[in-house]
Amino acid sequence: MQAKTLDVLSEKLSSYLEPAQVQEILNAYQFAAQCHEGQTRQSGEPYITHPVAVAIILANMHLDAESLMAAMLHDVIEDTHVSKEDVAERFGPTVAELVDGVSKLTEIEFASKAEQQAENFQKMTLAMAKDIRVMLVKLADRLHNMRTLKVLSAAKRRRIARETLEIYAPIAQRLGINDIRIEFEDLGFATMHPMRYQRMRQALKAARGHRKEIVEDIKSSIEIRLAKELISAEVTGREKHLWSIYQKMKSKRKSFRDIMDVFAFRIVVESVDDCYRTLGVIHNLFKPVPGEFKDYIAIPKVNGYQSLHTVLLGMHGVPIEVQIRTRDMDAMANFGIAAHWLYKSREDGNPRANRWVQGLLEIQQKAGNSLEFIEHVKTDLFPDEVYVFTPKGQIVSLPSGATPVDFAYAVHTDVGNSCVASKINGQLTSLSEPLQSGSKVSIITARDAQPNPSWLNFVVTAKARSAIRHFLKHQQHEESVELGKRLLDRALDNFGTSYQSIRKSWIKRLLTETGAHSFEEVLEQIGLGNRLAYAVANLMAPPSLRKEVTPEEFDSPIMIDTSDGLVINYARCCHPIPGDPIMGHLSPGRGLVVHRDSCKNLNEIRTNVEKCIILNWSPNVRGEFPVEFKVELVAERGIIATLASRISESEATIQQISVKERDAHSNIVDLVIDVKNRVHLANVMRRIRGLKQVQRVYRTKN
Template sequence: MSTIEDLVDRLRGYLKPEEIQQVRRAYYFAEQAHDGQRRRSGEHYVTHPLAVATILANMHMDHQSLMAAMLHDVIEDTPVTKDALAKQFGDTVADLVDGVSKLTQIHFEDKALAQAENFQKMALAMAKDIRVILVKLADRLHNMRTLGALRPDKKRRIARETLDIYSPIAARLGINTIRTELEELGFAGMHPMRYERLKRAVQSVRGNRKQVIREIQNALQTCIDDEELSGKVFGREKHLLSLYRKMRARRKSFSEVMDVYGFRIVTDKVDTCYRILGAIHNLYKPVPGRFKDYIAIPKANGYQSLHTSLIGMNGIPIEVQIRTREMESMANNGIAAHWLYKSEQEESAKGMTGASHARARQWVKGLLEMQQRAGNSLEFIEHVKMDLFPDEVYVFTPKGDIMELPSGATAVDFAYAVHTDVGNSCVAARINRRLSPLSAHLESGQSVEVITAPSARPNLAWLSFVATAKARSAIRHYLKNQQRAEPVSLGKRLLNKALDAFDKQYDDIPKAQIEALLKEFQYETEQDLLDAIGLGNRMAFGVARALIGQEGNSAEQEPTPSQGNNKLAISGTEGMVTSYARCCHPIPGDPVVGHISSGRGIVIHMDTCRNIADIRDDSNRCVPMDWSEGVTGDFTVVLRVEAEHQKGFIASLAALITEADANIEKITTEERDARLTMVNIEMGVSNRVHLAKVMRRIRTLTNVSRISRARR
């Protein structure tokens, strides 16, 4: 078991004496705070924070991270407060500890909700200081190493959370050493029997493979030496979880997966990487289409390497990774490689490490945007899981910049990656200069151009094909706001119309009167009140009368609702709170009236519609309406065409309607008798003039005897 002195010996290699002393002081503080507490395994509790700090020390983390590791459970499990920690060790360490601590003060009925809320809290802390997640990953790694003392159900829950969230985060930040161990331990906790069987199978074939691995390794090393290149060849061990996933995904047997031999070549310079690639391609035949250059185009987490697949002696498949020593360190430790937590300017001067920090900060910034848009913590964690895709595609912007997107990304994902406003207003895309559907999956190497329109807005259908969390959260956020904004806007229009009867406008009403009314009607904000009016859950005239009544008007002086005779204008762009009745299908030019329907807003009917005859004069339920001059859009109408049977009649009818620029939505036919057929055509027109033009065209067909608009 490691002690504080063992840790101090490690720290002497890279920390200053005064920094080591602060880490030692944090350890003794944690030991005192956790005095009397024990882990499930029976060990003193302080062994856990010491182990977490040791994991971070192996990554050469700074002294503040190590102090936070020592103290990370103090706020959560002891009476010590964040303020007390700040006084003892400074605000930075206290903020790190608080970021890692769970929300212990709030009781959650649902365990999933508790986990989501805790992760959301940690993500917000990460936005201030990325070291929060590094401490948390080390904490999770030691917890996974000591899972044995827990109940099987708790083991599985923690293992699932590790595989779903924490190992992908470690991968996203490029910390391969932690990622692989978290995955192995998570696999063992989630599927203990499968893990053991696979482990035994690997051990049983390892002896048979040793000779083959040695021969290939010697052949590769000799090839490099003969070319007088600097490079060391290492055999690569296959991880059990990656073997298991390959077997499941590719439906291959264990022997088929284990037939591939992996090697890593580590050299001194980037130039030498490409020279070694050429040398080994001369030695063994490369597999077409299996070469990937992650040096020229690094992965999103900063990973760089050349990957190639070869066919070795006797047809043995070989996978080779070629990288520099710096890239090797980066692949293993990611943003923790040679940690120096400095300002952005200093980091950018550090080349690869600085670029890694910049990527990490960009990712955390994206998390913060998603958190702000998400409706709740469960939705947020769903977005985060989507964002932790292991595979990327690399596409080019019209200016030639490279953009990384997850596998399966579409033009909509690309648009939102450029900017949220571009995503919100995109209408089409050109992929390799050809117009393509927004739902088309992107492939590496393609150039993508997004076409936008100022009037465009996100479509609910996009949620069925977008692959990035940013796109999904932005679309949901926009649609939620739209659902809220539209009834509020309509509610204000309805209230202003009702107030016209009193020669008032909503903006003229003193704030004090509005506040009093909100209290009386039990609404928290003005938006809540206007929303209720817009959705038809509260009558506009009743609200207007209550507002004016507070000014002291007597009942005798009150006008009736009908005194407000101005009509609400319909522009066709009101959105979800204004709909058109399916019984009479009103179109621009028809005399119309609006029926205020509870929960749906306004349903527009023709004023002669039989379905509203009984309530036509009820001013609390119907609103006079008119079409605005600039009304736009397609409006559904149903035509009934009576015609004599004739071969090809439906085709001729459809052609005429299409020529008249009307959009056919549905055609049904019914036979009246042996001679006549009744055709019902549901189509979209822009107004009554357009409809008249369509009807004139249809009348030119010789076998049409009668045509009329259908109403129910």
């Protein structure tokens, strides 16, 4: 049996290699056979059958002699007493490097499952970056193992199949080796889901019988038309493989019949010119489907794949997918990067895939550990996900476009809710900055922080979005109820009572009169400005205390103690800051709006005591408040930069700055800055007045 296999291999090799090279490969076989003497595979066959099978897979791709020698020897360093130096001495340093590269991929003894897969992947791609042929030998090795999985236990078969589908198939696709990718996927599918695989295989067989005639009709009509135009072409009906049918059924939620209703053909011609001529011919023959034409010849795929793709409506309205390509392109599509050896005349091989591989080597040198590296590379294979690291080195997978806020909520809802800033790779960054794979993200939290409604404009994960919405709803409710209590207390004072003195019978009467479900609901509506506190107090009070008219004046003011609140808003017309005399008015849905006492916008409602409320700043008010002022100055080069630095030295933040020309020599600068209070503002203005170019500084009134 082994002799017969060797004859097949020798014949294949002789068809494209020099006799001396074929002999070197046979010498490598003899050496490997001696080294593996007495070793068997789990199937009971002599071990040497495996390296020979791997070499045959590579010979089908017309790989070079060194790769085939490495295929014969790929297990000798790992499984026998032979060292890398022994191999180098007998077969040269390049072959020794290749064998060593493949061996390193297979050495597995790692701490955790994740680490194991990552380490494998790292070594694999690393070796690939040094010499792509190591990867090709490894893929062929994996392919033969997949073909001979049956003898292993079910659990082991599934583990190897999953790894093949997750790691090896995408690499084969990335390198454009379609034949191997398809076989990986179908063998992996058969192992992972044997029942589904069998049922679909039977359905495919039945469908193929019904389709035979249609396929022949379409094929002959294309061939006849091309012959008329004197275009030499090879037309073949293209079978969809089971894994891709299964994936399409899952992702597009289509039935087997819907997917099988499409007929696929490949037309291989002599030149690029013939590709475009053929396209014209078949568009004349069948009606093209608009928007379904792709030109991968002018713009090849990343892995070097080139073809023209078009979809047509054939006889009886049957959809037909057609790929048109040259022989070189066909080899490239099937063997990908391996086609470099198949068409040795092309010196550059596949520059695109090689460039990708070189990129991996750079990533590897920068990456700290194997887990970090796999996530870098995985994103290149699976671009719609971003992989980032927690400070402890755990990997968090997020959708593409995710921000530090998404990351914070992915770690824990409490981390998201108390997030105030983020560091990416040690640098402070904006919370809306999209994350890049491989970054190390740490979130800075504060105990009294809370989600900002503006986060909803940039978060991309459902978890972050729903957690922020939930918090804001809850927060607004709590704040509205709290403000409602304060407003009601103030209104009840006018009836000679207070919030503390409310009796159950008063609440009962109120709910009957208003139709509200709960007292809390009424308090929330007062806080949001949807109900007047005075009217509610009048309804609650016993009939003997009720009044028909509105009070002259409310005395007890409400204390304002923070810059941020969902139901306390600061008017933009006058920008009140702590220290300013203030008044508030209730605006439906917005709650309490705080204005400066002198604000003109209060003039109309100033007399409406129910809506207009005297407010005071709490002695321990905290936060930063926006304030607007103007600076008139002499126009000089660099003056705006000097002005900005004076403001930041005073520990104030500039929100807006705009410059208007007053005349040829002077400008007016409009500023909105964040300050703590009037004293802080006075310090800022004093520092600005200290500049000799400044003529006047004053706060704006609306």
